[in-house]
Amino acid sequence: MELILWRHAEAAPGTPDEARPLTEAGRRHAQGMAHWLQPRLPANLHILCSPALRARETVAPLALPHDIDEAIAKDRPATDLLKAADWPANLHNVMLVGHQPAFGELIAIILGTSVTWWDMAKGGVWWFSDTQEEEKTEVYVKAVMAPWMLDGRQ
Numbered sequence: 001m002e003l004i005l006w007r008h009a010e011a012a013p014g015t016p017d018e019a020r021p022l023t024e025a026g027r028r029h030a031q032g033m034a035h036w037l038q039p040r041l042p043a044n045l046h047i048l049c050s051p052a053l054r055a056r057e058t059v060a061p062l063a064l065p066h067d068i069d070e071a072i073a074k075d076r077p078a079t080d081l082l083k084a085a086d087w088p089a090n091l092h093n094v095m096l097v098g099h100q101p102a103f104g105e106l107i108a109i110i111l112g113t114s115v116t117w118w119d120m121a122k123g124g125v126w127w128f129s130d131t132q133e134e135e136k137t138e139v140y141v142k143a144v145m146a147p148w149m150l151d152g153r154q
Helices: 024-037 053-062 078-085 102-111
Strands: 002-007 045-049 093-098 125-133 136-145
Touching: 002 024, 002 053, 002 102, 024 053, 045 053, 053 093, 078 093, 078 102, 093 102, 102 125, 102 136
Parallel strands: 002 093, 045 093
Antiparallel strands: 002 125, 125 136
């Protein structure tokens, strides 16, 4: 199964935090990443999105059904995200659209590294794939993308 983490794109400053919209650059980056993702997305994809406006505006260019999930909200621990995704046990492919630092912590958990937190670019994607054989799960990093990597290819 696939697990795709998509960090929200650049947001404007302001309060309340949950109502911060994407900047113009953030909208461009979300559109570019959506354009890159669309032809590559797996079938049977369940998208869970943070309730924060910036996350909802990030996923909007995909134009795919998605659920708003409080477990993906800002300041939720990485373990809540993992439970919400039910990964790798989930029979669906899952995309989470949310925030740092939880995504960085989740990446560290999935990779099983001694590093406790990984940096993730605003608007960036980390894509994991797993295979399960005889009660053994192997996890692969399928892609790591940042908006700047797509400049000129949109």
